[in-house]
Amino acid sequence: MKKITFNITCSILFGLPDGDLKDELLKDFTLTVKGVWAIPLDFPGTVFHTAIQARQRLCQKLSTMVRTRKKQEDEGNVDTEDDNIVSCLLALRDENGQPLLEDEIIDVFLSLIMASHDTTAILLTLFVRHLSRDPEVSSKVIEEQNEVLKAMKENGGKLTWSEIQMMKYTWRVAQELMRVNPPMLGSFRLVTKDITFDGYHIPKGWQIFWVAPGTHMDNNIFKDPEKFDPSRFENSSKAFPPYTYVPFGAGPRVCAGIEFARVETLLIIHHLVTKYSWTEMIPDEPIIREPMPYPAMGLPIKLYPKN
Numbered sequence: 254m255k256k257i258t259f260n261i262t263c264s265i266l267f268g269l270p271d272g273d274l275k276d277e278l279l280k281d282f283t284l285t286v287k288g289v290w291a292i293p294l295d296f297p298g299t300v301f302h303t304a305i306q307a308r309q310r311l312c313q314k315l316s317t318m319v320r321t322r323k324k325q326e327d328e329g330n331v332d333t334e335d336d337n338i339v340s341c342l343l344a345l346r347d348e349n350g351q352p353l354l355e356d357e358i359i360d361v362f363l364s365l366i367m368a369s370h371d372t373t374a375i376l377l378t379l380f381v382r383h384l385s386r387d388p389e390v391s392s393k394v395i396e397e398q399n400e401v402l403k404a405m406k407e408n409g410g411k412l413t414w415s416e417i418q419m420m421k422y423t424w425r426v427a428q429e430l431m432r433v434n435p436p437m438l439g440s441f442r443l444v445t446k447d448i449t450f451d452g453y454h455i456p457k458g459w460q461i462f463w464v465a466p467g468t469h470m471d472n473n474i475f476k477d478p479e480k481f482d483p484s485r486f487e488n489s490s491k492a493f494p495p496y497t498y499v500p501f502g503a504g505p506r507v508c509a510g511i512e513f514a515r516v517e518t519l520l521i522i523h524h525l526v527t528k529y530s531w532t533e534m535i536p537d538e539p540i541i542r543e544p545m546p547y548p549a550m551g552l553p554i555k556l557y558p559k560n
């Protein structure tokens with residue numbers, strides 16, 4: 254799943270063709286991310302040192318890409334159909350009319366890859382795992398996706414925006430999966446003024462970490478929080494109180510890729526359930542958090558093509 258979502262991000266956001274470069278980027282990116290959570294000891298053999306080296310290789314490759322793109326644009330060699338985020342970042346000007354530095358473009362690039370591919374891969378993995386364990390939910394998802402197939406046939410075989418809008422139950426399952434196991438546990442906020450919350454004084458300048466399970470598993474907000482129940486999301490008018498359902502965060506810094514993640518998840522699940530069935534190879538494989546939730550052994554499955 255990580256490879257699929259990485260490839261999608263690289264193709265759609267950055268216009269990279271399939272091939273060795275994407276594979277090398279994914280390898281170095283995976284090593285770099287491991288360093289984020291490692292003890293910062295920078296000498297040969299440590300996870301941190303390997304991560305630093307991988308990041309340097311990544312930056313070199315991204316720098317070549319950015320320069321090549323800039324050269325093509327300067328020479329007028331780019332088809333506007335090929336527009337991607339690198340072009341947008343190259344075109345950006347600050348309040349003084351200055352372009353972004355190459356390092357800034359590379360940082361945005363890395364942040365976007367980080368924000369987009371692991372999170373969606375986790376949601377998809379949890380989805381695959383759940384469908385193999387919950388026959389009732391699984392048959393409803395398959396039923397909905399078979400309806401989508403019928404609509405596609407009438408539409409000349411194309412999967413368009415209107416078919417995506419038909420995938421309501423499938424998305425509710427995704428929402429419930431993210432309630433129980435949010436891919437991102439939470440995020441940091443800087444306290445900008447002294448406040449008192451629930452009897453605790455929190456001084457200005459502190460970094461605080463909000464956590465999604467704090468509200469996702471609160472019985473006063475989500476009745477029977479341990480129960481897996483996609484119907485909680487059936488009635489959008491019966492919305493939950495603000496800032497309580499927060500797999501994508503909330504407020505001004507809410508996830509910028511919610512719709513991207515929704516469409517990507519629904520498309521992949523559509524192709525999976527209409528073309529394959531599967532069984533887990535390791536029964537009762539647990540979910541571990543390091544710190545993102547992932548099946549402990551990577552969820553090996555046996556895939557069976559459908560006729």
Ligand code: HEM
Nearest residue numbers: 368369372373437440500501502503506508509510513514
């Ligand atoms: C299931 C998939 C995803 C989940 C669960 C998720 C979750 C989150 C969360 C919790 C935040 C932090 C919000 C906050 O601090 O309040 C965030 C931020 C962000 N996400 Fe996502 N995300 C997903 C997919 C994506 C995708 C596909 C993209 C890009 C295509 C993306 C781009 C971003 C960006 C750019 C930010 C930073 C927004 C900002 O600070 O202004 N995310 N995401």
